[in-house]
Amino acid sequence: MESRQPDESRAGIPDGGGVAGAEAEREAEPGAEPAPRPTLGIAGLSPVSRIVVALAIAVLVGLVTVHLGAGFLHVAPANTLSKKHDETIDRIVFPEFEQNWRLFAPNPLQTNIHVEVRAELRMPDGGSEQTGWVDLTAMDHKNIEGNPAPSHSVQNELRRGWDYWTDTHDEDNRAISDRADLAEDYVKRIVMRRLGPVLNDGRVERIQIRQTSYRIAPPSWSGERWDTAPVHRELPWWIVTGEDLMKSDREVWEERAQ
Structure with missing residues (x-):
């Protein structure tokens, strides 16, 4: 009689490779659809939610830009732009965001x-x-x-x-x-x-x-x-x-x- 040696590469492993093998077989079956993956981040939002988030970011960026610009014009040397919008700059800066250079001045x-x-x-x-x-x-x-x-x-x-x-x-x-x-x-x-x-x-x-x-x-x-x-x-x-x-x-x- 012809003796057969067991396949060591499959020793102790059930046919089909266990759970992983079963999933692989299901995915390999013709016509099977892959399991859906959750969409993360803004891409997962509805179109309306995306518009709201985009508008909020645009408003925030605009406010930060205006605030930084006003602060720069407030401490910068007098120029045409700062003179033209002097009252607006003062309303933005004073009193909470007042700045000056006295700490670094030659004569504090x-x-x-x-x-x-x-x-x-x-x-x-x-x-x-x-x-x-x-x-x-x-x-x-x-x-x-x-x-x-x-x-x-x-x-x-x-x-x-x-x-x-x-x-x-x-x-x-x-x-x-x-x-x-x-x-x-x-x-x-x-x-x-x-x-x-x-x-x-x-x-x-x-x-x-x-x-x-x-x-x-x-x-x-x-x-x-x-x-x-x-x-x-x-x-x-x-x-x-x-x-x-x-x-x-x-x-x-x-x-x-x-």
């Missing part, structure tokens, strides 16, 4: 400026009293310390308001701009939001603001020397009206007037 700021205020009060007995000077800038600094993400208004509202006032007045506190009255109202309302309508049980009748400047001492290695004593610039007394107060504060302030 060398003075710390503090805005301080004192108030004249009408006391319950009819007499008047003055408060001492209150450092509003120091109050803002204290609110920022320890806050990893302070708001733009907490950091810059008072500073920008004061810059606005100094830009519209000369060194003798005289108006040099049509916006001078607006600047005064703006600063007064910022200050009154911090003071409130009543101090030391007295109704706030008038306020006086001053700027205190401190020149920053030069580094020891520079060889420069200058006076670091504080320099004051006092403004006239301003009368407080109900328009300078928030609604809730105005009600308290008006009640104290009776």
